Amino acid sequence: MEAAKPYRELTKEKQPSYLDVVIKNFEKPFLFVGLILMIVIINYQTFFRYSISAVLNMIGTPEFEQLFGTWVDIEGLRVSIKGAVGWGIWTEELARYIFIWISYLAVSISIISRGGIRVDVIHNRLSKRYQDIVWLVIDSCTLILVFLFSFMGLDYVKMQLVMPQTTPALQIGYYIPYLILPIGFGLMAIRTLQSLWRQSRGMNVLDICTGLLIPAILFAPVMLSDEWNASLLLFGYFILFLLMGVPIAFSLGLSGLMTVLGAGTLPVDYLAQIAFSSIDSFPIMAIPFFIAAGVFMGAGGLSKRLLALGDELVGALPGGMALASIMTCIFFASISGSGPATVAAIGSITIPAMIARGYDKYFSATVVACAGAIGVIIPPSNPFVVYGVSAQVSIGKLFIAGIIPGLIMGVALMVVAYLISKKNGWYGEVRERSLKTFMSAAWQAKWALMVPVIVLGGIYGGIMTPTEAAAVAALYGLFVGICIHKELTFKNFWSSAQDAAGISSIIILLMAMATIFGNIMTIEQIPESIAELILSMTSNKFVILIMINIFLLWIGIFMEALAAIVILTPILLPLVMAVGVDPVHFGVMMVMNLAIGFITPPVGVNLFVASGIANVSIGGLAKSIWMYLLVMIAVLLLITYIPEISLFLL
Template sequence: MELLKPRVSQAEIKSAYPLANIFNNVEKPFLFIGLIVMIFIINYQTFFRYGISTLLELIATPGFERMFGHWLDTEALRVRVKSAVGWGVWTEELARYIFIWISYLAVSLSILNRGGIRVDVLHNRLSAHWQNILWVMIDFCTLILVCLFAYMGLDYVRMQLEMPQTTPALQIGYYIPYLILPVGFGLMGIRTLQALWRQSRGMTLPSVAMGMALSVLLFLPVMLSDDWSASLLLFGYFTLFLVLGVPIAFALGLAGLTTVLGAGTLPVDYLAQIAFSSIDSFPIMAIPFFIAAGVFMGAGGLSRRLLALGDELVGALPGGMALASIMTCIFFASISGSGPATVAAIGSITIPAMIARGYDKYFAATIVACAGAIGVIIPPSNPFVVYGVSAQVSIGKLFIAGIIPGLIMGAALMLVAYLISRKNGWHGEIRERSLKTFMCAAWQAKWALMVPVIVLGGIYGGIMTPTEAAAVAALYGLIVGLFVHRELSLSSLWGASQEAANISSIIIVLMAMATIFGNIMTIEQIPEIIAEAILALTSSKLIILIMINIFLLWIGIFMEALAAIVILTPILLPLVTAVGVNPVHFGVIMVMNLAIGFITPPVGVNLFVASGIANVSIGGLAKAVWVYLLVMIAVLLMITYLPEISLLLL
């Protein structure tokens, strides 16, 4: 995507306008401090609660009474320990409010850097002149949305000040956490104006005016009448904004806003409250923690050690480096929970290494791009967290259900890579491999291998919730990177924290706007209408699952996985449950379908990451990927029609 470049370089701007540079980065210290504080708060909560419960169990044992009963009043001690439980009550509430603040603060930076998830198929086909006009229109539409939310948020804060209410744990006025609405969306408005000014600098005045006029024209129908069909407005405007290239989160928000204005489905003032309450959720906080864990561990050198272990296991076989790359992606998937993050962390090491050893560069990039899709199937998985929250399904059960399908997908890709490498004479590296070298590599990778044990063991051992396990994993990655491997410096920690906050904020604002979209669908009973219409055509589970698979594979071509999950789960879940599909099993089906979307252009983000690393064209990768695509679809069909595979470990 070609963006309009400023007339001066960033270095010149920094030297000439130091105050402007400070202003452009004003959010970053808050993101860094907020993320680190959140991690420590939830770790304190986890270890404090576990320590209290363990101590109470110990006091209740007969052995403790026999040993210390002569010197201690055990009943008084039990009462005193129970009274200490209140010391940790404040943690979850404070962490949630910090999470909301840093999420919305990070969105403003995303706007300034054009970092939102968007469908740019039409945009890329236009001339540079019309691309610039379209950007002005996008910025102006975004400005209308965020300014309205800032105004509504300010009104809500004013109401809280007039009729004070206090939070349950911290006992502070609700206006304090809700201040993020006017502050956060107001800052988004400022950043949007900056982006609009930057975009307009190289354009003629008539072109800028045309972009703004087109924005106004989009809102004209709902300004002239409030008697429109809510369904027509909701899906019509969403599709229109999506095609025009508006970031998906804002396309959802704008579609909801126009529906409210044109059909009166909800009070307009209610939208700002939804923007806060929809993400005021402890389970959703697992997303930034898992992202932070993956970023910290990638920056801390764990990916390189995992690759060395994979090479010990399969490096001697034909296509050894390719097989080791896939195996390393499987290992890293149990840390990051993100497909593109897995490709970036592993591909930056393995793709150049494969090319240097004589592998075809398209093969090298494609194999890592496909293996990176496993990152969202094997737990922990951010899409599973989003689906669990959207569908009200146990995130822990979703995690365990993804293990076997993810391993099968990895094994299938390894088989294809082996056969292609053997055919092309790409042999493994010949060197000494023994139990000693394997044990040495395993010992070097032990800190990385402990992550899934900590996360999954903590969840299924009943010690931690998924969110607490994610926070523990993030702290673990921080400590290992800083003090064990010492490859995570303070400067790289700053960058890693910014990256984690920015990536997670895009997901969080997407979920907030999708909640507005979903509330309107629920009020209009759209999911029920769709389910009844399809069931009227057929009640066959086999046919319905085929239709859903085809639909999701098609959606994955154009839409990012997390966006598709938050939009489609409320629509599809009533349908599949009506024909007897387990919601956990459907979660696996949905995530696997959309994981395949990571390697299907034009929105195949794994392909974009891999192409950048290998310095090859997307078109070439798209031609090379079809063999792996067929194999992945075959695995998908097996998982779809054999639910026992996903549910075996539950």
């Protein structure tokens, strides 16, 4: 009999090799370095431009001329300083290209971890065997898409080498930034192959063949004929891929590819160029910055200080901890711009605390899940950024339009939580609360409270663009977490940067693929046709807004908010503008509708996060949201039909 091996040797055998670790984490160092470089570069741009502007304004004052005019050539000094403006001209372009690179590199991680946004209602109801077959279909279709994009991207790079062009600011060949298409999508293809191999290892041969044959059947119609109806292909394949559980971004890309192949709407080679140019946008860069700011500040200890302040304000009332949780979500909403991030940051602290104090665990989770929806209404807000880019509307105006509706939503939720808590005898913590304790809590939370002042003050003071304000907020969150609170360790810093890059990459890929989808809709004049159809039925503004509200609430049940915005904005905006709705007001209305979708199963992401923290079932949690849901819909209708509420501060 063979002697048993020592435990140390057994452990050593189970440890992955250095090569395995490198392969598994290949993208992560690039994401970390890229995100930090972006933050530093845009902060340099912001402070450099602001400094130059301040110095020029100072030189232009009569007082400066009186004091220094005899010793200094003021006009020559002014010319020299204006010449220095060129020192910062490269920053925006370099940051954009880094942003595109890390966005597409990060997508490969979401592929191997299956972290994409998808509609899995039908998929989850299948047996394990059929789920495995569907995963093979999903991975096979994804592989076809990313391989074609990699191949088309390589052709575009070759074309740039044959007919070289240089970028305006950096003066480098365009082939360098465009290399991300063959590299990024090629890496996605490798990760998809890994996922296919991992999925197929435990399956029988018949199921594997079935899973690989179905994609061929799906592609057969468009490969055999190019005379199909474009609208039928676009929406038919999109719905089919959604129902199969293909991530929404890849569903958009695949349906666009099918339409191009089967109807000849666009040249196929043009798709790769859209994948690059659609996200080569400075405003879109605000998304990873706002996500990074929220993640850094949550990991850096700002959440618990905000909670302490909220507890000082409302903690003595019935349901004090629940009210403090909602108030803290309102505070944190002005930092994160994300609903699930708000639930995760605040709920991880408040839900266990409420349960420990005797609150019902379903009530505790529901309160935070609903309050987390405010995270996308109060600025900064990632959905507002996406809507602003899609609708070509001022992001700054959208931010300020969301303030009052978000506060009204928060107050409404607090009223419901107060009444339920009073009925059930859940009273606040009995302890001393005074001006002194409030001032102490406010002082501890001062660094967190400065974030909305910096972001909104910088935007509306004309000092920074929304993207620059987001980068400043991210750097500020890093500084506070590392240097002041000292709770953001390198390990937390590393994982937080990975989380921020990963979350934002899913959104960015979604926007890129939605641009392809939207271009085809525009060419086929689908939005105009839908608007004409509805207006032929009724031109009553009240009826049309009711129809849109019902439609968006229904969409929010099945689709993630950002995906719905990029897909539906080109369709619905022409319709509402035709009946005289302000596009800024419609943006608030649309985001509030889809924010409610965060708490409506089966795709209510806030419910998933809160249920995981509270360790309760989604079904039980869904049954406890109805009172809050009705109140949130009532607030939505109030905002919809009284546009002055959202437009008051503009």
